[in-house]
Amino acid sequence: xxxxxxxxxxxxxxxxxxxxxxxxxxxxxxxxxxxxxxxxxxxxxxxxxxxxxxxxxxxxxxxxxxxxxxxxxxxxxxxxxxxxxxxxxxxxxxxxxxxxxxxxxxxxxxxxxxxxxxxxxxxxxxxxxxxxxxxxxxxxxxxxxxxxxxxxxxxxxxxxxxxxxxxxxxxxxxxxxxxxxxxxxxxxxxxxxxxxxxxxxxxxxxxxxxxxxxxxxxxxxxxxxxxxxxxxxxxxxxxxxxxxxxxxxxxxxxxxxxxxxxxxxxxxxxxxxxxxxxxxxxxxxxxxxxxxxxxxxxxxxxxxxxxxxxxxxxxxxxxxxxxxxxxxxxxxxxxxxxxxxxxxxxxxxxxxxxxxxxxxxxxxxxxxxxxxxxxxxxxxxxxxxxxxxxxxxxxxxxxxxxxxxxxxxxxxxxxxxxxxxxxxxxxxxxxxxxxxxxxxxxxxxxxxxxxxxxxxxxxxxxxxxxxxxxxxxxxxxxxxxxxxxxxxxxxxxxxxxxxxxxxxxxxxxxxxxxxxxxxxxxxxxxxxxxxxxxxxxxxxxxxxxxxxxxxxxxxxxxxxxxxxxxxxxxxxxxxxxxxxxxxxxxxxxxxxxxxxxxxxxxxxxxxxxxxxxxxxxxxx
Amino acid sequence: xxxxxxxxxxxxxxxxxxxxxxxxxxxxxxxxxxxxxxxxxxxxxxxxxxxxxxxxxxxxxxxxxxxxxxxxxxxxxxxxxxxxxxxxxxxxxxxxxxxxxxxxxxxxxxxxxxxxxxxxxxxxxxxxxxxxxxxxxxxxxxxxxxxxxxxxxxxxxxxxxxxxxxxxxxxxxxx
Numbered sequence: 001x002x003x004x005x006x007x008x009x010x011x012x013x014x015x016x017x018x019x020x021x022x023x024x025x026x027x028x029x030x031x032x033x034x035x036x037x038x039x040x041x042x043x044x045x046x047x048x049x050x051x052x053x054x055x056x057x058x059x060x061x062x063x064x065x066x067x068x069x070x071x072x073x074x075x076x077x078x079x080x081x082x083x084x085x086x087x088x089x090x091x092x093x094x095x096x097x098x099x100x101x102x103x104x105x106x107x108x109x110x111x112x113x114x115x116x117x118x119x120x121x122x123x124x125x126x127x128x129x130x131x132x133x134x135x136x137x138x139x140x141x142x143x144x145x146x147x148x149x150x151x152x153x154x155x156x157x158x159x160x161x162x163x164x165x166x167x168x169x170x171x172x173x174x175x176x177x178x179x180x181x182x183x184x185x186x187x188x189x190x191x192x193x194x195x196x197x198x199x200x201x202x203x204x205x206x207x208x209x210x211x212x213x214x215x216x217x218x219x220x221x222x223x224x225x226x227x228x229x230x231x232x233x234x235x236x237x238x239x240x241x242x243x244x245x246x247x248x249x250x251x252x253x254x255x256x257x258x259x260x261x262x263x264x265x266x267x268x269x270x271x272x273x274x275x276x277x278x279x280x281x282x283x284x285x286x287x288x289x290x291x292x293x294x295x296x297x298x299x300x301x302x303x304x305x306x307x308x309x310x311x312x313x314x315x316x317x318x319x320x321x322x323x324x325x326x327x328x329x330x331x332x333x334x335x336x337x338x339x340x341x342x343x344x345x346x347x348x349x350x351x352x353x354x355x356x357x358x359x360x361x362x363x364x365x366x367x368x369x370x371x372x373x374x375x376x377x378x379x380x381x382x383x384x385x386x387x388x389x390x391x392x393x394x395x396x397x398x399x400x401x402x403x404x405x406x407x408x409x410x411x412x413x414x415x416x417x418x419x420x421x422x423x424x425x426x427x428x429x430x431x432x433x434x435x436x437x438x439x440x441x442x443x444x445x446x447x448x449x450x451x452x453x454x455x456x457x458x459x460x461x462x463x464x465x466x467x468x469x470x471x472x473x474x475x476x477x478x479x480x481x482x483x484x485x486x487x488x489x490x491x492x493x494x495x496x497x498x499x500x501x502x503x504x505x506x507x508x509x510x511x512x513x514x515x516x517x518x519x520x521x522x523x524x525x526x527x528x529x530x531x532x533x534x535x536x537x538x539x540x541x542x543x544x545x546x547x548x549x550x551x552x553x554x555x556x557x558x559x560x561x562x563x564x565x566x567x568x569x570x571x572x573x574x575x576x577x578x579x580x581x582x583x584x585x586x587x588x589x590x591x592x593x594x595x596x597x598x599x600x601x602x603x604x605x606x607x608x609x610x611x612x613x614x615x616x617x618x619x620x
Numbered sequence: 621x622x623x624x625x626x627x628x629x630x631x632x633x634x635x636x637x638x639x640x641x642x643x644x645x646x647x648x649x650x651x652x653x654x655x656x657x658x659x660x661x662x663x664x665x666x667x668x669x670x671x672x673x674x675x676x677x678x679x680x681x682x683x684x685x686x687x688x689x690x691x692x693x694x695x696x697x698x699x700x701x702x703x704x705x706x707x708x709x710x711x712x713x714x715x716x717x718x719x720x721x722x723x724x725x726x727x728x729x730x731x732x733x734x735x736x737x738x739x740x741x742x743x744x745x746x747x748x749x750x751x752x753x754x755x756x757x758x759x760x761x762x763x764x765x766x767x768x769x770x771x772x773x774x775x776x777x778x779x780x781x782x783x784x785x786x787x788x789x790x791x792x793x794x795x
Contacts, residue, residue, distance in 0.1 A: 179657070380657040421673075541660045601670075608626070
């Protein structure tokens with residue numbers, strides 16, 4: 001498939017102009033942005049030469065501070081300074097408070113994690129968007145023009161709600177998401193292309209708040225994820241928490257601490273962890289809430305014995321991922337280390353022993369994910385049409401629906417290559433039942449209550465029949481980003497229900513549009529202009545692609561009258577796209593899509609047929 | 621295009637597993653939505669649907685059980701949505717024995733080795749069933765498809781049992 005260069009309306013068509021696209025690693029502790037420049041993927045520093053952006057946002061009365069400055073003030077102003085917000089994406093307040101009982105934030109709602117700060121209320125999607133927007137600005141200032149798209153990375157183990165939250169945050173930051181890419185896959189890309197390896201590799205990714213293990217097969221530029229596993233709530237922050245526990249125990253600080261002392265202890269613990277990666281002991285000194293001085297010595301042995309159970313936990317996940325891939329440890333030819341927490345020597349040592357080989361650490365583990373994402377962004381935006389690279393990810397957690405008795409019926413199993421579409425049939429259990437609740441869950445456990453609830457929707461208008469007579473077909477479709485769409489249909493009547501699965505603790509599309517509007521200076525006007533531009537860009541894309549398709553295959557695949565019908569639709573779209581009525585443009589695009597749908601499918605089938613006929617000639 | 625046609629192989633239970641990955645890669649290059657990242661929404665959607673079919677076809681063709689089931693569905697026998705139960709009492713007795721053995725495995729002197737003996741026994745049974753399955757699927761006999769369907773139903777039990785054994789193995793081995 002030839003990728004066509006398309007210029008945006010109002011811009012001159014310069015065929016060799018590179019399009020600007022970036023890779024963004026939205027991390028728990030730090031975030032980065034990278035871009036391919038002069039053939040090399042590099043992370044972009046800020047004006048002071050710093051590559052990392054601490055994922056910390058401090059809210060002041062009428063402004064926000066992001067990054068290092070916010071991080072420095074975290075202990076002075078803990079309740080207005082949001083750190084490690086990635087851990088809250090797609091989660092309920094109850095989930096968050098169970099996992100992290102000592103948070104300094106004030107949650108204003110019982111379900112959705114909305115936090116009260118000086119300037120008002122913020123949710124995790126907004127906080128993430130602020131971090132992404134900062135990186136977007138940095139990239140645009142460095143690269144000198146508007147970005148055309150971004151690849152944003154997520155932990156492979158992120159469920160639908162967490163992925164949707166990430167994508168919403170990117171939209172809110174004004175980024176066009178080319179793909180949500182799994183962090184380990186991104187890391188493999190960064191290493192794989194450099195070394196030209198072929199075979200099975202394992203990517204061990206221990207970040208601030210999450211742990212992922214992925215097993216991939218590399219072959220002729222195709223990165224095929226065979227299995228993935230991990231824990232979306234295990235990371236270096238847990239090492240810090242264990243150290244804080246140890247410090248408290250040894251300075252007899254029982255009971256409640258002030259929020260700022262807790263923050264101080266966390267900062268001290270992080271510092272201790274970093275120093276213990278190089279030295280054999282470290283003394284933590286601090287003043288408690290009553291002004292008393294404390295000094296606690298931590299030896300490296302003590303630190304290692306504290307974190308050993310967590311490290312062992314990660315190795316269990318490695319073992320399971322290998323089993324899921326149907327491989328033995330010996331078949332792994334390389335182990336890639338990702339994430340700042342892999343700097344802890346015990347981690348590297350244990351992983352090395354487990355796989356019986358020295359892990360790869362030549363690319364900075366903090367930067368490797370962003371670098372890989374940038375390489376893919378460069379390809380997806382169309383700068384390297386000759387590239388063979390293709391990344392095949394898998395679904396990390398099974399998707400299913402609730403059946404009688406609170407049990408889960410799995411519809412798509414974990415480690416299935418995505419995109420995927422599967423249908424399952426269900427039936428009514430009462431005579432005359434006219435509605436059915438479809439409850440979509442994600443997870444491996446048998447009881448619905450042990451899985452993550454993604455969405456509930458009702459299929460109504462089922463004609464009354466005897467119990468078991470209605471056949472309801474529920475179709476799950478997961479796209480390349482790992483995002484789910486569900487539709488349900490009663491077969492005999494064709495009654496349908498469809499939902500885009502929106503996380504229970506995330507945002508509705510309308511809320512995102514509202515927030516986006518609120519973030520603009522001339523809200524209404526800017527918003528309208530932006531939406532019009534989006535429609536015009538899509539209209540141009542449709543015209544260019546479809547015209548090229550008609551020129552190439554129209555005569556072979558369509559009747560002259562069919563071609564004419566499509567061309568009439570295109571002419572109308574062309575005319576409307578020059579105007580300013582965005583709704584009319586949208587409708588015209590939909591009309592053209594409808595007219596050309598069968599043609600698009602025929603072309604796809606044709607491309608498959610002709611590719612193979614060429615091959616069979618080669619084989620002879 | 622059925623899955624066999626999509627992968628350009630004869631419609632048969634016997635599949636050359638060494639060619640599948642190559643064809644799969646080629647189909648991925650033609651249909652993956654990333655290849656249409658700068659295309660229109662429609663192109664992306666068509667690619668998404670086709671690519672999902674490629675992935676499904678690959679996973680069905682790779683495994684003998686799903687391949688056999690799919691082959692029967694092409695012959696008009698749909699096992700996926702049926703509620704049929706197994707009537708073969710000898711098979712059911714054997715199942716119960718195995719299940720009991722698995723349930724009581726913790727009481728064995730060496731649970732892990734007892735587990736692997738059980739696993740081997742079931743794997744042997746799977747192997748035998750697959751050989752019989754192949755015969756029936758290639759046979760012209762009138763009731764061959766029905767017989768193949770019966771074996772598939774039994775195999776599903778056996779595969780489920782193997783999964784449970786694996787889970788048990790995970791929980792037993794502290795590693």
